[in-house]
Amino acid sequence: MFVRQLFDRETSTYTYLIADEVSNEAAIIDPVKEQLDRDILLIEQLGFNLKYTLETHVHADHITSSGQIRDKFGSKVVLHENSGAKCADMLLKDGDELTLGDIVIKAIHTPGHTNADLSFLVEDYVFTGDALLVRDCGRTDFQAGSSSTLYNSINEKIFSLDEKTTIYPGHDYYGFTASTVKEEKLFNNRLGNGKTEDEFVEIMANLDLALPRKIKESVPGNTNCGL
Numbered sequence: 001m002f003v004r005q006l007f008d009r010e011t012s013t014y015t016y017l018i019a020d021e022v023s024n025e026a027a028i029i030d031p032v033k034e035q036l037d038r039d040i041l042l043i044e045q046l047g048f049n050l051k052y053t054l055e056t057h058v059h060a061d062h063i064t065s066s067g068q069i070r071d072k073f074g075s076k077v078v079l080h081e082n083s084g085a086k087c088a089d090m091l092l093k094d095g096d097e098l099t100l101g102d103i104v105i106k107a108i109h110t111p112g113h114t115n116a117d118l119s120f121l122v123e124d125y126v127f128t129g130d131a132l133l134v135r136d137c138g139r140t141d142f143q144a145g146s147s148s149t150l151y152n153s154i155n156e157k158i159f160s161l162d163e164k165t166t167i168y169p170g171h172d173y174y175g176f177t178a179s180t181v182k183e184e185k186l187f188n189n190r191l192g193n194g195k196t197e198d199e200f201v202e203i204m205a206n207l208d209l210a211l212p213r214k215i216k217e218s219v220p221g222n223t224n225c226g227l
């Protein structure tokens with residue numbers, strides 16, 4: 001299986017291009033509008049047939065290029081059914097599956113950062129969006145977020161995966177690129193080493209974060225596929 005991690009420096013967002021190298025069917029996860037030309041060129045250079053744009057959630061910090069990518073490649077835009085994205089071609093729920101050739105992409109609903117988060121389990125990789133980051137996790141203070149919900153999503157749906165599963169996050173602010181389920185269970189600063197739900201809720205209640213700079217245009221932009 002082909003997996004390529006791409007980065008948007010301005011918003012510290014990871015985009016992923018994944019593909020089945022037998023059929024050349026591919027999907028892009030969380031593409032960023034400002035990186036549209038880079039992503040189109042890469043997909044064309046590698047000769048992939050782009051079937052899907054998979055959004056891990058309705059982003060608040062950047063605008064997606066999913067609509068423009070659909071115009072270019074005819075790929076379907078895929079989000080969770082809670083997203084309210086009228087532009088989507090497919091709305092998934094927990095347990096739904098998509099395929100790239102013989103590769104199965106399993107959608108896992110991991111709410112808490114928002115109410116519409118999906119993690120995508122593909123072979124030995126899980127793309128966790130902003131639900132679980134390396135040593136960190138997404139904030140829970142807007143977009144119908146909930147610390148208790150996120151605690152249960154991560155513990156029940158991500159930490160229960162095979163410990164060798166590679167975690168590919170939606171963002172990174174520290175220079176990390178990837179992790180594993182085992183590593184995050186041990187070392188995640190907010191959720192690891194057996195943190196209780198009460199401890200986690202307390203940590204999240206005291207983060208005192210500023211709102212993302214682009215939130216006002218990002219959320220409505222992203223429910224319209226960035227168009």
Ligand SMILES: [Fe+2]
Nearest residue numbers: 059060130138
């Ligand atoms: Fe987010």
